[in-house]
Amino acid sequence: MAANGKHAYDVVVIGAGNGGLVAAIRVLQAGYSCLLVEKHNLPGGFATSFKRGRFEFEASLHELNDFGSPEEPGDVRKLFRDLGVEDKIDWVRIPEAYHLITTDKKYDCVMPFGQQAFIDKMEQYVPGSRRSMTDFFALCNEVRDAQTYSNSVNGNTDSAYMKKTFPNFVKAGSYSVNEVLDALKMPPKAKDILNAYWCYLGVDCDRMSFLHYGSMVIRYITRDAWMPKMRSHEISLALDARIRELGGDIWYQTEAET
Incomplete structure (x- = not known):
């Protein structure tokens, strides 16, 4: 349990990579309070993109396998739907x-x-x-x-x-x-x-x-395979928004110490 002033949390998730973001959503969906801490100033971990000059690079993700259409969803689309972020992302079919x-x-x-x-x-x-x-x-x-x-x-x-x-x-x-x-x-x-x-x-x-x-x-x-129109960082931002929507807190530029 962590406390910020008078605010205590049932669960603290360390790291705002997509795994940490999803874990925080699952905690909140289960009815517990949650704090997510991340030492970087952005979510996503390796699942993000960056620019060098006029080029943009994906550091990890690019297209998502086993996604399927809205009418016949694959396992990955079902996951995003269950998390409540499918409609927060502009998907493009490969x-x-x-x-x-x-x-x-x-x-x-x-x-x-x-x-x-x-x-x-x-x-x-x-x-x-x-x-x-x-x-x-x-x-x-x-x-x-x-x-x-x-x-x-x-x-x-x-x-x-x-x-x-x-x-x-x-x-x-x-x-x-x-x-x-x-x-x-x-x-x-x-x-x-x-x-x-x-x-x-x-x-x-x-x-x-x-x-x-x-x-x-x-x-x-x-x-089929699909990808976010605004690259993989769009996924991370959608997960961030969903955490806040469910009442969770996120502290960026916050490093966990033992």
Whole structure:
């Protein structure tokens, strides 16, 4: 408990990065009083942008995965909605999933959002890839469904149910991305284009778990990506405003000492 004069707080959150901002909102939504302290003069932590000359740089965030539309929200949009800040941010939809350009193999591929659109575009770039891409997305959907089930039971899964309902999830669990794509007989060029997002998880596709990559790709391709019009700092400012709206206090330029 902290006190400022005669004002006492049930909870003190240290650090106004987005994690601290969200934690403060959750405390306030639960009915407790809260103080958030931050030694910097701005919220956001690494999730902010800065300018150098005529250029503006994002230090961390850029586009948000698993966001979805207002009508069919993904998990991230649902989080912002639950926090009460979705309508405080001007969201902009990213028009395409990604544009892959390479100098060695001379790829220049623009890949769209949407499973069928993605499969159709891959078939244009790599004739004969349709079946393997269709099987890939079917497996990814099974991965997502299995993870949803696991989350719903807090990880206490029934092994018999898992084997019966998600057999391919169980089979793929110990294999790398490329091992699974090879088993699906995916053409090498299609593998190159599909695996463009390996860098987001930081492990090459010969070693990366297929379950991790498949889970990320299916959420990204099916639920689009969005970003704040005024860059990631708009998120931090919206969270700041929500804390004050709920009656919380924020002290900037205040360092916590032990």
